[in-house]
Amino acid sequence: MSTALNVIYLGISGVLHPSRSLYELIEGHSPESDGHRLYEAVPVLDNLLSGWPDARIVLTSTQPWAKGLPAVLNELGPGLASRVIGFTYEDLTTKLRRGRRQLPLSDEDYWRLLKSEIVRLHVEWLRPAA
DSSP states (O other): OOTTOEEEEEOSBTTTBOOHHHHHHHHSSOGGGGTOOTTTTHHHHHHHGGGOTTEEEEEOSSHHHHHOHHHHHHHHHHHHHTTEEEEHHHIIIIIOOBTTTTBOOOHHHHHHSOHHHHHHHHHHHHOOOO
């Protein structure tokens, strides 16, 4: 892969909007009941990244897997969506080649990994510059 890439590994829940499960655990009710909405911080991140036009995004969220990448890209809006170059689940279970047999991760192996391990494996595979 290209060494000129500058990549942001981006989760969605807990980053672009409150994590429902954590919010409900702490607050005892849904984020929506306090006025939050899904993807509410997209304009903030889009604005923050305006100074880094070459920054690309790899999604670490399970949402592209669960809802489909096109649905997530739609929610991200054109500014952020145009920066997305992939998502960790798809890349590591279909494109990654490792080990003697040069196989990608199995679905089961992917879901057993911690998020930090997923990002580490993806960085080793993609080899971004920053």
